[in-house]
Amino acid sequence: MKKTIALMISVFLLAGCSAPVSSEKAERSDMSGYQYLTDPQPAFYDMTVSDIKEQMDQGKSFAVYFGFAECPWCNEAVPVLNEAAKEAGMTVGYVDTRKDTSWKSNTDIDGYDLFKEIAKDYLKEDENGEPHLYAPTVIFFKDGKIVKYHEALIEGYTPSEGRMSEEQQKELLEIYRDGFSLMK
Numbered sequence: 001m002k003k004t005i006a007l008m009i010s011v012f013l014l015a016g017c018s019a020p021v022s023s024e025k026a027e028r029s030d031m032s033g034y035q036y037l038t039d040p041q042p043a044f045y046d047m048t049v050s051d052i053k054e055q056m057d058q059g060k061s062f063a064v065y066f067g068f069a070e071c072p073w074c075n076e077a078v079p080v081l082n083e084a085a086k087e088a089g090m091t092v093g094y095v096d097t098r099k100d101t102s103w104k105s106n107t108d109i110d111g112y113d114l115f116k117e118i119a120k121d122y123l124k125e126d127e128n129g130e131p132h133l134y135a136p137t138v139i140f141f142k143d144g145k146i147v148k149y150h151e152a153l154i155e156g157y158t159p160s161e162g163r164m165s166e167e168q169q170k171e172l173l174e175i176y177r178d179g180f181s182l183m184k
Helices: 002-014 049-057 072-088 112-118 166-183
Strands: 044-046 062-067 092-096 137-142 145-151
Touching (some): 062 072, 062 166, 072 092, 145 166
Parallel strands (some): 062 092
Antiparallel strands (some): 062 137, 137 145
16 A cells, blocks of 8 residues: 555656646745636646746756736636646646736746747747747646647637637647646
8 A cells, every 4th residue: 555655656746746836936826817717726836937947947847827817818728727737637837927017918027038038939920020928828848848839729719709619628628638748
């Protein structure tokens, strides 16, 4: 019995199930603004771009979500991402792109220049030809390297059509499941 428990704990730790930032710095994210998230203990922990770089430099495997509660696409993404994370036994770093009330764009986040360097191969250009972080974005890292970068939700969905259908949610869930599987 003790060996079984020890093995289960080892598998849990090897799967990257700890918080995405060191325990003395990790704080559970306040996800109360996300209207469709009903889980009282969601899998999200606060993270900064500096934390991301630190985790990359240490060769860690982790997932990070960029978004904000007032974003209709983000409201659809968060409960699906939470479900995928919990299924995988993982946590997700959360960079709230509107944490500071002076931030009017995702490019206003602290450390955006560093983020551009980290994600330069994945960022789309805005109307001015500048690399731009769009929300929601989820990035999956394995051993400090990006293995999956997913921006937006699914092809063809727009919030003006209402909530995502069950079929659309399943499609997005599979995208997130794939990201977590790539981290193992």
